Amino acid sequence: MKRIAAALFGLVLTAGCTSIAPPAQAPAEMWLTTADQSQKLAPQPIVAPTGPATGDETVTIDAARRFQRMQGFGAAMTDASAELFSRLPDDKRKAIMAELFGRADGGLGLSFTRLTVGASDFSRTHYSYDDTPGNAPDPELRYFSIAPARQYVLPRVREALALNPELKVMISPWSAPAWMKTTRSLIQGQLLPQYYPAFANYLARTVEGFEREGVSVAMLTIQNEPDFEPDSYPGMRVNSPDRAKIIGGFVGPALRARRLKTQILDYDHNWDNPEMPWTVLSDPVARRYVAGVAWHCYEGDVPAQSQVHDAFPDKDTWFTECSGGEWQPKFDETLGWMTDKLIIGGANNWSRGVLLWNLVLDPAHGPHKGGCADCRGVVTIDPATGAITRNVEYYVLGHASRFVLPGAYRVAATKRDSGVEAAAFVNRDGSRVAILHRNSGEGPVSVAIDGSRYVVPLAVGSVATLRWGGIGGR
Structure with a gap:
């Protein structure tokens, strides 16, 4: 399994540990909880990338900028x-x-x-x-x-x-x-x-x-x-x-x-x-x-x-x-x-x-x-x-x-919209995780990660978790 993963994704050495970088243009799994309780940590359709990141996304994740390790x-x-x-x-x-x-x-x-x-x-x-x-x-x-x-x-x-x-x-x-x-x-x-x-x-x-x-x-x-x-x-x-x-x-x-x-x-x-x-x-x-x-x-x-x-x-x-x-x-x-x-x-x-x-x-x-x-x-x-x-x-x-596992690093997540809060993480297996909350405003939230752009439907009051490169868990 490790050989397959390495062949597909390549090995990246950062901060003294080995992680697996997901390929560019990877789709994201998504789970959603809505303010009206119609969805509660519910799996959503796969979020496919819309193309390369343009630099004006609502949230930009830099998986190379690592901070504390999570328990x-x-x-x-x-x-x-x-x-x-x-x-x-x-x-x-x-x-x-x-x-x-x-x-x-x-x-x-x-x-x-x-x-x-x-x-x-x-x-x-x-x-x-x-x-x-x-x-x-x-x-x-x-x-x-x-x-x-x-x-x-x-x-x-x-x-x-x-x-x-x-x-x-x-x-x-x-x-x-x-x-x-x-x-x-x-x-x-x-x-x-x-x-x-x-x-x-x-x-x-x-x-x-x-x-x-x-x-x-x-x-x-x-x-x-x-x-x-x-x-x-x-x-x-x-x-x-x-x-x-x-x-x-x-x-x-x-x-x-x-x-x-x-x-x-x-x-x-x-x-x-x-x-x-x-x-x-x-x-x-x-x-x-x-x-x-x-x-x-x-x-x-x-x-x-x-x-x-x-x-x-x-x-x-x-x-x-x-x-x-x-x-x-x-x-x-x-x-x-x-x-x-x-x-x-x-x-x-x-x-x-x-x-x-x-x-x-x-x-x-x-x-x-x-x-x-x-x-x-x-x-x-x-x-x-x-x-x-x-x-x-x-x-x-x-x-x-469910998604941010022991040993994960918090990584940089910068945002351009005060109506959205975001945090991002990289697990030990290289999978990326973002947690988003739209606390005001309307319309989808755009996310840039690993050079790709994703557009996430997120109504006001909703919380979403996105994962790139994970295996199972749905």
Whole structure:
């Protein structure tokens, strides 16, 4: 097969890797989701080139200009999500897991997920991995146990890894154990400095425990949303100078001493305060241990990612949380906003991976204890009937995850029309992928790639994925 591909397409060596250049005038496969929901990630007729590129196309893709390598797209396997999967009959669970994590038969091929260290608001109870009798201090972590994760979360992640071995897992705590904090509660408060060493060991032992259960942890953050103290579910404020101390003096050395390969990401919070990760990355000790910055969507805007990346170009960028919900119930509004900000905007502002929040919730937006009462999962599972609903977020992710494979490069995509957003990628097999969203205006979108011109019918509000040189997947 490799000899055939080489004979047809020729081998091109770029950026230290081997890729296959599609021939000039290659046709493009296309998948479409429309604002009126009449098409949902639906295959379209092949888009044939209309001739050579003329230079005035709406979008011009330069596959030779390569930027970050992509890991992929996905959502969090929260306690709620893992429980809902686990309560399905085996055959139904296996089918929906294969659809989400596998690539056969049009599966989404999700390749990035996030787990909580202890409880979040999407847990039935509030707990940590070191809850002690009477909330007594336990600096030696004698009561440490990842037993809560063994019930639902780790089995489902192992199942996902079997379907997609390229799946990468990150973890984030919502709170340190209550006895480590100023409030002596999982809710609100700060980490007491005398427990910095114990907290570092707590995270390291979590990584080791998960790995013994067959779930390798690629990345961690030391705190979810460290500038927020929720009043109804676990949380903890950790300002930037303190995060620098904890990472540089304790968590980084603890992981290194155990020879753990898990990377540390800073921040794990919104676009509106880029000075916060900037402060941590400016600390010379912490910077040695920080591999990248994690971002959320709830305040600010996505160009903040580039602001920090441009100042610290050796650090990776990851987008690690955004939830859909009933505050934005309209399919077309969520489709457009998430595609523009998270998929296209995230990649164009250096994200190597994009995560939504809950992978699965029930029709009552749970199970949860405190926190968000109207969040929406990528998929809704009704535990009473077993009915499965694929929400708008499913199609947002699918337009990228099915086609932009782990190891792909983002490449240059320039546009001449403010009513169109675009991102482009080159996979390891040389196939080219473009994701387009027409957010205003009318008429077809012209695309130039590899010297050819393509004219793509794209109504306002529609999202399209184009692929050149791919094999199968329709």
